[in-house]
């Protein structure tokens with residue numbers, strides 16, 4: 059057997075050995091998605107995600123982040139589609155699939171540190187390899203498209219025609235010149251299933267998601283009150299939303315989670331609103347240790363649980379809503395009041 063013969067082969071082999079599910083390379087420059095970013099920001103579609111509007115020129119071009127950047131290495135982690143959404147629970151709740159296991163940012167960080175070390179071995183001294191997973195000023199999806207990981211779907215997600223979209227992205231900005239991969243030759247074609255599948259109409263044009271309407275934004279990123287008009291459409295989702303991916307026919311090719319750490323924790327795979335509504339802050343902290351769900355914060359999460367209970371239309375939800383109406387947080391109490399009023403109209 060022969061060993062890797064090129065820097066690209068060596069880096070790809072190492073990425074896969076570390077547990078990443080894909081690895082591709084793109085030539086650094088102004089991102090092909092940069093104009094889309096400019097339009098999105100100009101329309102205010104970033105809601106109050108101020109980091110998105112902060113120095114957009116930087117986000118548009120990795121050479122503004124790492125001077126002399128020549129290549130963008132894109133790696134992915136399959137989080138899988140496991141956990142059918144709480145079939146066993148009495149009052150089922152939905153937690154986005156990517157967040158049911160250990161926080162991918164933590165999982166990927168350990169692997170990216172090792173990948174970076176190996177890249178130094180390949181490049182020799184004098185090179186810079188800077189990694190980001192979600193948190194950097196990098197248009198990760200656009201780079202994934204350019205690096206041949208997949209195509210940009212009408213739901214804005216990167217879709218691998220051989221493996222769907224249930225995966226997460228990370229990048230390494232490198233001063234090494236690496237041979238770019240070719241973009242994949244596939245697209246959505248005439249399909250548009252994700253657009254009507256979005257409960258809030260957040261996919262405002264093919265490939266364009268308005269964060270101001272997206273359930274993922276309201277239940278994960280937004281810390282304060284959720285507008286009343288949006289609450290019914292949130293349904294029983296307590297953290298994120300998967301509907302535009304669940305509707306996608308390419309996901310019949312999805313693979314299971316690539317790493318055991320990403321497989322669902324029982325609390326989130328079979329999430330039960332009754333159980334979630336009873337969580338004290340220390341219990342929430344313990345249950346979300348090392349989990350992405352912690353991002354919503356205790357108050358934000360319990361606010362989401364209150365809204366979800368209000369949307370069950372079930373009389374069994376009433377005692378749990380009543381408990382949340384006595385919660386220590388004014389934010390949670392006010393959403394529980396709304397839930398109580400909604401259940402009074404809808405519960406059977």
Ligand code: B12
Nearest residue numbers: 090091098154192198200210215216226227267274298299
């Ligand atoms: C801000 C953000 C959000 C916001 C805004 C969403 C949005 N669409 O922008 C909110 C909070 C709503 C959100 C929600 C979600 N997010 Co998010 N989010 C981000 C973040 C931090 C920035 C995204 C961004 O730049 N938006 C600006 C807009 C203009 O770009 P975009 O929507 O990404 O679309 C790009 C491509 O589609 C591309 N494009 C479209 N057509 C074409 C054609 C060509 C030829 C090219 C080159 C590019 C291209 O153009 C756009 C700009 O580059 C990225 C991480 C990162 N640093 O990139 C994660 C990221 C995009 N999110 C991710 C995930 C998993 C989600 C959720 C599925 C989570 C959930 N289950 O609740 C939802 C999905 C919502 C959706 N359908 O987009 C993953 C996506 C993985 C994938 N396979 O695509 C990322 C990459 C995080 C990660 N590291 O894995 N997210």
Ligand code: SF4
Nearest residue numbers: 256272273299301302
């Ligand atoms: S994550 Fe949910 S709310 Fe956001 S665009 Fe997709 S389906 Fe719509």
Ligand code: SF4
Nearest residue numbers: 211246249250252306
């Ligand atoms: S559901 Fe259809 S239109 Fe939407 S991303 Fe998937 S293939 Fe594209």
